[in-house]
Amino acid sequence: xxxxxxxxxxxxxxxxxxxxxxxxxxxxxxxxxxxxxxxxxxxxxxxxxxxxxxxxxxxxxxxxxxxxxxxxxxxxxxxxxxxxxxxxxxxxxxxxxxxxxxxxxxxxxxxxxxxxxxxxxxxxxxxxxxxxxxxxxxxxxxxxxxxxxxxxxxxxxxxxxxxxxxxxxxxxxxxxxxxxxxxxxxxxxxxxxxxxxxxxxxxxxxxxxxxxxxxxxxxxxxxxxxxxxxxxxxxxxxxxxxxxxxxxxxxxxxxxxxxxxxxxxxxxxxxxxxxxxxxxxxxxxxxxxxxxxxxxxxxxxxxxxxxxxxxxxxxxxxxxxxxxxxxxxxxxxxxxxxxxxxxxxxxxxxxxxxxxxxxxxxxxxxxxxxxxxxxxxxxxxxxxxxxxxxxxxxxxxxxxxxxxxxxxxx
Amino acid sequence: xxxxxxxxxxxxxxxxxxxxxxxxxxxxxxxxxxxxxxxxxxxxxxxxxxxxxxxxxxxxxxxxxxxxxxxxxxxxxxxxxxxxxxxxxxxxxxxxxxxxxxxxxxxxxxxxxxxxxxxxxxxxxxxxxxxxxxxxxxxxxxxxxxxxxxxxxxxxxxxxxxxxxxxxxxxxxxxxxxxxxxxxxxxxxxxxxxxxxxxxxxxxxxxxxxxxxxxxxxxxxxxxxxxxxxxxxxxxxxxxxxxxxxxxxxxxxxxxxxxxxxxxxxxxxxxxxxxxxxxxxxxxxxxxxxxxxxxxxxxxxxxxxxxxxxxxxxxxxxxxxxxxxxxxxxxxxxxxxxxxxxxxxxxxxxxxxxxxxxxxxxxxxxxxxxxxxxxxxxxxxxxxxxxxxxxxxxxxxxxxxxxxxxxxxx
Numbered sequence: 089x090x091x092x093x094x095x096x097x098x099x100x101x102x103x104x105x106x107x108x109x110x111x112x113x114x115x116x117x118x119x120x121x122x123x124x125x126x127x128x129x130x131x132x133x134x135x136x137x138x139x140x141x142x143x144x145x146x147x148x149x150x151x152x153x154x155x156x157x158x159x160x161x162x163x164x165x166x167x168x169x170x171x172x173x174x175x176x177x178x179x180x181x182x183x184x185x186x187x188x189x190x191x192x193x194x195x196x197x198x199x200x201x202x203x204x205x206x207x208x209x210x211x212x213x214x215x216x217x218x219x220x221x222x223x224x225x226x227x228x229x230x231x232x233x234x235x236x237x238x239x240x241x242x243x244x245x246x247x248x249x250x251x252x253x254x255x256x257x258x259x260x261x262x263x264x265x266x267x268x269x270x271x272x273x274x275x276x277x278x279x280x281x282x283x284x285x286x287x288x289x290x291x292x293x294x295x296x297x298x299x300x301x302x303x304x305x306x307x308x309x310x311x312x313x314x315x316x317x318x319x320x321x322x323x324x325x326x327x328x329x330x331x332x333x334x335x336x337x338x339x340x341x342x343x344x345x346x347x348x349x350x351x352x353x354x355x356x357x358x359x360x361x362x363x364x365x366x367x368x369x370x371x372x373x374x375x376x377x378x379x380x381x382x383x384x385x386x387x388x389x390x391x392x393x394x395x396x397x398x399x400x401x402x403x404x405x406x407x408x409x410x411x412x413x414x415x416x417x418x419x420x421x422x423x424x425x426x427x428x429x430x431x432x433x434x435x436x437x438x439x440x441x442x443x444x445x446x447x448x449x450x451x452x453x454x455x456x457x458x459x460x461x462x463x464x465x466x467x468x469x470x471x472x473x474x475x476x477x478x479x480x481x482x483x484x485x486x487x488x489x490x491x492x493x494x495x496x497x498x
Numbered sequence: 499x500x501x502x503x504x505x506x507x508x509x510x511x512x513x514x515x516x517x518x519x520x521x522x523x524x525x526x527x528x529x530x531x532x533x534x535x536x537x538x539x540x541x542x543x544x545x546x547x548x549x550x551x552x553x554x555x556x557x558x559x560x561x562x563x564x565x566x567x568x569x570x571x572x573x574x575x576x577x578x579x580x581x582x583x584x585x586x587x588x589x590x591x592x593x594x595x596x597x598x599x600x601x602x603x604x605x606x607x608x609x610x611x612x613x614x615x616x617x618x619x620x621x622x623x624x625x626x627x628x629x630x631x632x633x634x635x636x637x638x639x640x641x642x643x644x645x646x647x648x649x650x651x652x653x654x655x656x657x658x659x660x661x662x663x664x665x666x667x668x669x670x671x672x673x674x675x676x677x678x679x680x681x682x683x684x685x686x687x688x689x690x691x692x693x694x695x696x697x698x699x700x701x702x703x704x705x706x707x708x709x710x711x712x713x714x715x716x717x718x719x720x721x722x723x724x725x726x727x728x729x730x731x732x733x734x735x736x737x738x739x740x741x742x743x744x745x746x747x748x749x750x751x752x753x754x755x756x757x758x759x760x761x762x763x764x765x766x767x768x769x770x771x772x773x774x775x776x777x778x779x780x781x782x783x784x785x786x787x788x789x790x791x792x793x794x795x796x797x798x799x800x801x802x803x804x805x806x807x808x809x810x811x812x813x814x815x816x817x818x819x820x821x822x823x824x825x826x827x828x829x830x831x832x833x834x835x836x837x838x839x840x841x842x843x844x845x846x847x848x849x850x851x852x853x854x855x856x857x858x859x860x861x862x863x864x865x866x867x868x869x870x871x872x873x874x875x876x877x878x879x880x881x882x883x884x885x886x887x888x889x890x891x892x893x894x895x896x897x898x899x900x901x902x903x904x905x906x907x908x
Contacts, residue, residue, distance in 0.1 A: 093563070094565065095565055095615065095618050095619065095624065095627040095629065096618050097618045118618070121614045121617065123569070123570050123572075123573065123574065123610060123614075124570075124572065124574045124599065124601075127570045127572050127574075128570065129567060129568065129569045129570060129610065129614055130567060130568040131567050131614075132565045132566060132567055132629075135566060135567055135568050138568075153503070155504065155505055155542045156542060156545055157539060157540055157541050157542055157545055158539065158540040158545050158548075159533070159539045160533050160534075160537045160538065160539060160651050161571065161634060161636075161651060162533075162534065162537050162591075162636065162650060162651045163533070164533065164534045164537075181572075181593055181595070182593070183591055183592070183593040183603075185591070185638055185650065186638045186639070186640045187535075187640060187641075189534065191534075193593075193603075200533060200539065204531050204533075204539055204541075205505065207531065208505050208506050208507045208528070209505065214505070217505040219505065219542075224571060224634065226571075226572065228595055228596045229596070230596045230597060231597075240572060240595065241570050241571060241572045
């Protein structure tokens with residue numbers, strides 16, 4: 089992509105109406121635009137990041153047998169009444185159609201997925217299964233000041249598993265736990281993300297959250313360094329030290345809940361009368377689990393934990409492009425290199441603009457945060473080379489043009 | 499994908515609460531599920547079809563310089579008031595947040611995209627540009643009985659172009675017209691889809707729709723066979739024959755509006771004060787165009803026009819899988835073939851179930867409508883062959899196992 093064609097522009101000034109760092113820097117870099125508090129447009133660069141996060145999640149969910157579907161945002165009142173959540177889920181946006189029918193905007197989809205899957209599952213032979221979607225969720229939050237970390241509209245990967253018994257649920261629950269760590273590894277936040285015991289709500293004793301250490305986080309967690317697990321503040325009074333090893337020396341940190349998983353057991357299958365026939369022909373309750381993860385929240389969190397005072401430092405796996413190619417009045421040579429990199433399947437954002445100074449181009453590249461900055465100038469070309477600098481490094485180095493593709497791993 | 503693993507099941511009975519053919523057969527085949535009138539879940543098979551339609555649209559929009567972004571569904575009241583559409587767009591779903599803020603669910607996005615793009619475009623040097631999204635739209639329809647053809651919630655590709663003058667708009671408008679025909683060609687409906695003159699509304703004399711001939715269509719159009727263009731019923735009284743050649747011998751047909759394009763001129767740029775500086779440094783109004791196309795509606799329309807009494811006949815480009823592989827009690831040989839086809843990058847839905855009769859398997863394959871049905875039986879294996887039948891053909895033929903991949907073009 090040529091920056092002369094990309095319609096978005098970076099902004100020097102910090103937006104005045106935006107309190108959160110992640111939103112400030114994403115707006116300044118041309119990744120997102122603020123439409124209302126907690127409601128954002130993903131601009132081309134931001135959409136590329138978001139799509140890469142979604143692709144990683146999708147690939148890992150597919151590997152553990154997740155079957156992708158896509159449910160609606162307009163969800164009928166009757167389904168929420170069936171589970172007694174129409175009046176008891178305070179973040180539901182509610183609305184009425186011209187025909188008088190009432191809906192909630194989907195804030196989560198247990199009420200939708202359970203009766204849908206019920207139409208297709210009859211026998212123990214049909215179990216276990218897991219379905220998931222990556223879809224837009226809506227929550228009627230009173231406050232939304234944390235940028236992408238707490239949206240009124242946001243993206244969610246929500247998965248739901250259906251089992252013949254608790255043993256089967258427990259087995260799959262563990263598989264998802266492992267898969268989530270694989271996802272966090274690919275997103276570059278594994279070492280700061282903790283499996284965290286939290287309240288199970290109406291469903292079970294505990295649920296599990298994945299909390300990423302972050303000073304802008306709204307949660308407080310207590311970490312056991314021995315087990316690398318944590319306890320959410322909300323239940324710290326209920327547990328006696330680390331739930332895994334009993335260690336009482338836990339330390340407090342601020343964190344963002346980037347994912348959570350619940351054993352739902354029969355909380356939703358019972359109200360919808362979702363049973364199956366076991367091997368003896370007896371009707372038994374379906375046992376369910378659910379597994380959430382927020383791609384847009386992950387994007388905001390990663391910005392919070394991966395930046396310096398000049399701008400964002402994208403992990404390579406989710407950077408919108410791998411290379412930020414800068415031409416300093418050498419567009420002929422840079423054009424040729426741009427085409428060569430594209431042929432080698434390397435993603436390049438190419439600053440081919442002729443009316444910006446070197447300083448302006450460097451400052452914008454730092455703000456946007458792509459992994460490699462490559463500069464083509466009269467001076468580098470005299471050496472038949474380009475200057476390559478990792479966004480995360482302080483020093484640049486000269487790389488011969490003939491060696492560049494292999495240097496980049498292309 | 500193995501059918502023994504796919505959680506959805508086909509249904510023999512036609513759903514009683516569904517009047518439209520496309521929804522009936524898509525529900526029976528396990529492609530979609532009805533959540534409410536005009537609101538559907540895309541099940542795994544249906545999501546694959548929908549994604550393929552979206553991919554084709556995306557590829558063609560990218561080719562003409564479209565820059566993809568993603569706008570929100572929660573759109574603030576003030577933006578709709580700015581263009582005087584809050585009270586004058588009767589299909590808006592409206593709702594209020596806990597903080598008292600009012601929103602419309604996005605039924606179209608001129609009110610969002612115009613002020614967003616305005617933040618990035620200042621000079622004639624920044625023009626022209628085109629942005630697009632594939633996103634979920636909401637319309638508060640009084641009736642929604644046409645399945646995927648008229649949803650209260652549905653997918654839309656909406657593109658918006660921004661120009662320095664009408665000449666530039668007219669040029670791009672023609673490019674989009676050509677691109678739309680390329681998309682319809684790839685979707686297999688080019689020969690029954692007509693560029694149709696329709697009311698320009700408040701924007702211009704005419705807009706253009708793309709109408710696909712379909713007995714279930716809600717529109718009536720008048721076709722000029724000489725020009726292969728049509729006139730929408732709503733303006734037939736205003737035109738004197740074919741707008742292109744003057745031919746008065748037009749014939750009436752029922753059709754579905756699968757896309758529409760408008761020259762918006764300054765209808766939205768003026769209320770938002772969106773101007774640019776021309777070469778002389780003078781502020782001038784931005785000229786806009788918009789270009790809609792409905793992926794979910796296209797999916798419903800294609801089902802209406804491409805089926806027989808046994809089920810759907812998917813065009814190869816959007817079929818969820820290319821091959822429906824059926825094992826008739828020969829799972830060892832069929833398993834090996836399944837793996838071979840997957841290695842050859844051929845998409846296969848594999849009916850490996852052991853508790854269904856040949857007749858049931860064939861009936862379900864016809865209902866689901868994949869391009870190639872391949873049967874592995876004791877009889878075919880005796881010939882070291884499989885039986886291959888095109889869904890659209892009446893006759894099957896034996897193809898030697900060693901020739902199968904090249905037969906399928908793999």
